[in-house]
Amino acid sequence: MQFDIFKPKSPPLIGMDISSSSVKMVEIVDAGKGAQRVERYAIESLPKDAVVDGNITNLEQVVETVQRTWKKLATRTKNVALALPSAAVITKKIIVPAGLREEELEIQVENEANQYIPFALDEVNLDFQVIGPAPSSPEEAEVLIAASRKEKVEDRVAVAEGAGLKALVMDVESYAMQTSFDLIKKQFPNDGEDQNVALVDIGANVMNITVLRNDQAIYTREQAFGGAQLTQDIMRQYGMSLDEAEAAKRSGGLPENYETEVLQPFIESAALEVQRAMQFFFTSTQFNSVEHILLTGGSAVIPGMEEVVATRTQVNTLVANPFAGMAISPRIQLRRLVGDAPSLMVACGLALRRFDP
Numbered sequence: 337m338q339f340d341i342f343k344p345k346s347p348p349l350i351g352m353d354i355s356s357s358s359v360k361m362v363e364i365v366d367a368g369k370g371a372q373r374v375e376r377y378a379i380e381s382l383p384k385d386a387v388v389d390g391n392i393t394n395l396e397q398v399v400e401t402v403q404r405t406w407k408k409l410a411t412r413t414k415n416v417a418l419a420l421p422s423a424a425v426i427t428k429k430i431i432v433p434a435g436l437r438e439e440e441l442e443i444q445v446e447n448e449a450n451q452y453i454p455f456a457l458d459e460v461n462l463d464f465q466v467i468g469p470a471p472s473s474p475e476e477a478e479v480l481i482a483a484s485r486k487e488k489v490e491d492r493v494a495v496a497e498g499a500g501l502k503a504l505v506m507d508v509e510s511y512a513m514q515t516s517f518d519l520i521k522k523q524f525p526n527d528g529e530d531q532n533v534a535l536v537d538i539g540a541n542v543m544n545i546t547v548l549r550n551d552q553a554i555y556t557r558e559q560a561f562g563g564a565q566l567t568q569d570i571m572r573q574y575g576m577s578l579d580e581a582e583a584a585k586r587s588g589g590l591p592e593n594y595e596t597e598v599l600q601p602f603i604e605s606a607a608l609e610v611q612r613a614m615q616f617f618f619t620s621t622q623f624n625s626v627e628h629i630l631l632t633g634g635s636a637v638i639p640g641m642e643e644v645v646a647t648r649t650q651v652n653t654l655v656a657n658p659f660a661g662m663a664i665s666p667r668i669q670l671r672r673l674v675g676d677a678p679s680l681m682v683a684c685g686l687a688l689r690r691f692d693p
Contacts, residue, residue, distance in 0.1 A: 351686030352416040356387045357540040359405045362683040373663035378408040390421030392491045399498035416496050417505035417686040424488045425508045431470045434477045453483050461489045505689045512685030516658035531627035536610055538633040540564045545613040555617050561609045563635040566602045573598050603640050607648040629653040636678035658684045
């Protein structure tokens with residue numbers, strides 16, 4: 337079986353991102369004249385450990401959270417685009433003779449896949465996309481193969497179906513993130529061409545760093561650091577439960593010393609982690625500069641984060657907002673959307689799949 341990471345789809349579609357801490361949904365519609373409008377979005381927290389390292393460990397809890405999120409979204413659309421965690425997908429570029437027919441290409445891809453996928457092919461969902469002529473010779477073509485264990489795909493499809501939704505597209509989180517990034521790079525000089533842009537995604541437990549250059553990921557790294565650290569710090573400092581700390585973190589209402597004693601040290605640690613990631617990038621590649629840092633994930637909007645990271649790294653730093661160039665539906669509160677935007681990068685990229693040519 338093949339799963340359509342790359343096939344075009346145009347019916348109404350909701351981008352649905354299942355992360356380790358929450359379910360996020362975004363619906364984007366055509367606003368005419370090539371413009372797009374954010375129609376609605378919703379975010380619901382997941383119970384702790386319902387999703388661990390991108391694996392769905394408690395199907396029932398995830399299905400319930402998806403149902404709640406969809407209800408909150410208040411839409412009729414039931415088609416969803418989902419993404420697999422990048423770690424669950426093996427991708428590889430291969431070179432094949434140019435001009436192969438579809439069937440010939442499929443055989444070639446399967447032969448290649450057999451060599452580097454550590455599982456039997458019948459346990460795997462396989463998809464491929466022709467990128468274009470090979471850099472080395474016009475007689476050859478470059479093809480991107482993506483493969484994932486069937487169970488990883490089936491788990492996510494089961495969540496959608498359990499919630500009464502229909503999974504139409506299965507993407508990869510890093511590709512969805514890149515689709516959103518394509519909207520943001522217009523804010524950089526010369527659309528970010530020939531510049532190194534570090535996407536720093538501060539999730540609940542992990543900081544993911546991807547350095548992009550001309551739309552290619554030239555470096556990726558994961559560091560064990562995330563927003564959950566701040567929640568732990570709040571619990572410890574003020575003797576709160578996990579839920580109380582999460583709520584207080586989002587809505588405020590913490591004692592006066594919170595900023596100096598808890599928040600500021602957390603921001604400093606985050607900036608230090610970003611700086612460390614940059615050092616790793618410089619020592620393990622031929623590059624010695626990063627032109628822009630783009631902060632994504634829930635902790636990106638913490639007041640002061642952007643400035644402290646910029647000061648510590650001496651690099652132009654922005655908080656990601658993939659919706660900056662879109663129209664916004666009157667039912668959405670703009671201030672809230674701007675605050676949530678950095679955590680909606682994957683969901684936004686998935687929602688944009690309905691506009692695939």
